[in-house]
Amino acid sequence: MRTISEALMVPLATSGNLTDCVVEAARTDPGRVSIRRKDATGRWVDVTAKQFLDEVTGLAKGLVAAGVKPGDRVGLMSRTRYEWTLTDVAIWFAGAVTVPVYETSSAEQLAWILEDSAAVACIVETTAHAGTVSSVRARLPQLRDVWTIDSGSLEDLHAAGRDVLDSELEERRRAVRPSDVATIIYTSGTTGRPKGCVLHHSHFLDLARNADAAIAEITQAPGATTLLFLPLAHVFARFIQALCLTGRITMGHTADIKDLVSDLETYRPTFILAVPRVFQKVYNGAEQKAAAAGPLKAKIFAAAAATAIAHSQARDTGGPGPVLVAKHALFDRLVYSKLRARLGGRVTHAVSGGGPLGERLSHFFRGAGLIVLEGYGLTETAAPLAVGRPDRIKIGTVGPPLPGVDVAIAEDGEILVRGLNVFAGYLNNPEATAEVFRDGWFTTGDLGEIDADGYLRITGRKKExxxxxxxxxxxxxxxxxxxxxxxxxxxxxxxxxxxxxxxxxxxxxxxxxxxxxxxxxxxxxxxxxxxxxxxxxxxxxxxxxxxxxxxxxxxxxxxxxxxxxxxxxxxxxxxxxxxxxxxxxxxxxxxxxxxxxx
Missing domain, CATH: 3.30.300.30 (ANL, C-terminal domain)
Incomplete structure (x- = not known):
């Protein structure tokens, strides 16, 4: 069994929790922009570290006043928007546990998640979501409250919590340890009922801090900022949210994928995260747009794509020659710069997860000026367990493990993992938990191989x-x-x-x-x-x-x-x-x- 590992770059947390980064940011740099949110007119508005802390504590006090106790589970069903992050952090401040629910979930899925997690309250985005909760309320005797974001419930909670003392909230917040549960994320598995993955504050805190150090060229670059548009109910986006909070990276949110292109152009992120289908759509859209403009434009795009791929491939084999450099410069003016402008004009890196991107597409985007780092992970590993680095890219692989993570390949080719990010187990399901652990290793169900340089390549799904x-x-x-x-x-x-x-x-x-x-x-x-x-x-x-x-x-x-x-x-x-x-x-x-x- 071949094993690879990366040494820790940041020591494991022995105290504190995910809320500390919000408090410290407001204390040390209160005017720093933590989040940019869209107002009613569609304009991006800055939310400073101090403003964010004030909103979080106000909402957290409202949860306390409503009877939410330390360790209680609170459902959160919404699209990716500012209020998602605000509510998530407020739940942590109250000492409670967030249980995300996809906003597209059926009544049956919602009922199962709220029932299995024993959620005492649920915050939903729309009146339609509230109606879905109402339709299964009879199955949820433990559910006391349902609050609706679009109906002003967050403001109502803020008002209701005004009599809660700062000292009471601070006592709750500080009582949470790294080993306490931060969230229960239900797998959107391709078979059977979703299982609740129990993840601690330490899983996100330690992983985010070490990932921040590993890809510092991206996350610690001056003015680093990202736009979240994947569902925050998914562990991938949730990890990036934690990375932004701990690394003091400005983030924004796009609730409707139809607004993504315009949001990217106006928000202007420096890096983005997406699933491979998004990158494929960007490429296909550009190709078909060129074809619609006539044979000449189609020919130019085809030549530009071939040049980008060749230029990227040459970077791995000694560097491009003068002719390729000249062609690349020409197509950068004609094609690549316009493609980057569609992404806001400042994006230099992207992280792709949730499936393989494909070598051709990876080379195209790198050749066009957007370095896509492929990553690999699962809900059970708090998202990434391996990811390419800006200075350690091998296209076709998902890079080496992140610091603090060990990866092994079993005799049958299955990928095994252990380390700082491996979950505590499935909620209320010790049998399923026992099935996925073998001699201290989490069995991913995915197949892969480790090359001579210690890079992980995904080759398939064991059960498929x-x-x-x-x-x-x-x-x-x-x-x-x-x-x-x-x-x-x-x-x-x-x-x-x-x-x-x-x-x-x-x-x-x-x-x-x-x-x-x-x-x-x-x-x-x-x-x-x-x-x-x-x-x-x-x-x-x-x-x-x-x-x-x-x-x-x-x-x-x-x-x-x-x-x-x-x-x-x-x-x-x-x-x-x-x-x-x-x-x-x-x-x-x-x-x-x-x-x-x-």
Whole structure:
């Protein structure tokens, strides 16, 4: 069993908790901008460290006045907005535990999370969310209060807490130790009921401090700032929030993904975090926009993309030559600078997590002036356990472990981890907890390998390995990731368990389809027409052929089918972190799968 580890860069916390960074920031640098929030007119407004502390303590006092006790669980159901961070920190100040709920959760999911966590209160964003809570209230006898952000409940709580003494709140806050529970995050797992991952203050505090030291070139750069747009109910965004709080990095929030492009242009972050699909959409959108502008612009973009990739690859093999440098400079003026401007003009780095980005896309963005650091982690590891460093990048890997984290590869290829970020266990589920620990190591369920330089590469998901009728083991993820890179393809699900060959279900991207259609003489192209259109099917076949070129013949896709609907979170086919619920898809599309083998 090969093991790699990184030594601590910052000692582990022996006292204090996540609230200390908010108090210290206000005490030592009260005028520093901690957060920028959008006002009613859409303008970004600065919130100083002192202002943020005042708002947090006011809300925390309201929670105390409402009867929230130390250790109580409080649900939080909202989009990614300023009030999410405000409420999260206020819950910690009151000595309580935050239980995030995705704002897209069904009534059944919400009921399970609030019931299993024994939440005594729940803060929701909208009246619709409040209605969802009301619909399952009979199942939640322990739930006393529901407060709605959009109905002014936070202001009401602030007013109700005015008689709570500063000393009482401070006593509660200071009583919280690193080993106390900070949050219970329910996995958005692709199978079964979500399990509550118990995470302590130390998990986020120690990991954030050490990550801050490991990627200081990004986080400690003058004026470092980021825009959060992934769901804060997800551990990835939640970790970045902790990183911003502990590292004194200014953050902003985008609640609606439709506003992301305009928010990036006006907020102007220096680094961002996203899932691979976001980066793929940025690339595909730029490519199709160039195609829509005519053959010349399309040719320029294709040449610029090839140059960016070549320039990035050359940086790993001795550096680009003079001709490539000159071409790169030309395309920087024509293409890359405009792409960076769409991201606000100041972004130099990005962190990608939640799945593999793909080497071609990584090289393109680095060549275009945006270094994307791939990371890897799980809810059970408080998000990242490994991430590339600005000065230690190996494209195609997720980098070395973060300081204080040990990674090993078991005999069967499974990735094992132990260290400062590994969770305490699943709430109310000792059996499931015991199943995922082996001799002190957390078993991730993912497959990987460690190269000679100590970099981790993810190769697949253990439970998703397909075994064909001929006994061939096939990892579907690499094929699916390659297919999803095509502009026409939204999702891909490779099948073939106990079948004579590998096949695939594809769903079309409803946003890119009409753009592709307009660029290919098919204006108004819709999914119903496209899935039977010979030219579309030929284009999809080319995408399948390209994916097949990366694997052996026995692993290659022999047939594919196009679904009538996209796979989305809304129809239950994707998790909130946009992972395919493979079992759900297979159950819903039995006939389509059978047709691939008829």
């Amino acid at each position: 390995i397909i075994i064909t009728a001929a006994g061939k083991n096939v990892a579907p993820a690499p094929l699916e990731d390659h297919l999803r890179a095509h502009p026409l393809i939204s999702q891909a699900v490779v099948v073939g368990d106990d079948r004579p060959y590998v096949a695939c279900l594809l769903s079309l991207d409803p946003e890119m389809l009409p753009v592709w259609g307009a660029n290919n003489g098919k204006p108004g192209l819709d999914v119903a027409t496209a899935r039977q259109d010979p030219e579309v099917l030929a284009e999809l076949q080319r995408a399948v052929d390209a994916a097949n070129a990366t694997v052996s013949r026995a692993e290659s896709i022999r047939r594919f089918g196009v679904l009538t609907d996209d796979l989305t979170e809304a129809n239950g086919m994707l998790t909130p972190s946009l992972k395919v619920k493979r079992g759900t898809v297979m159950a819903a599309h039995v006939d389509e799968v059978e047709a691939l083998y008829s």
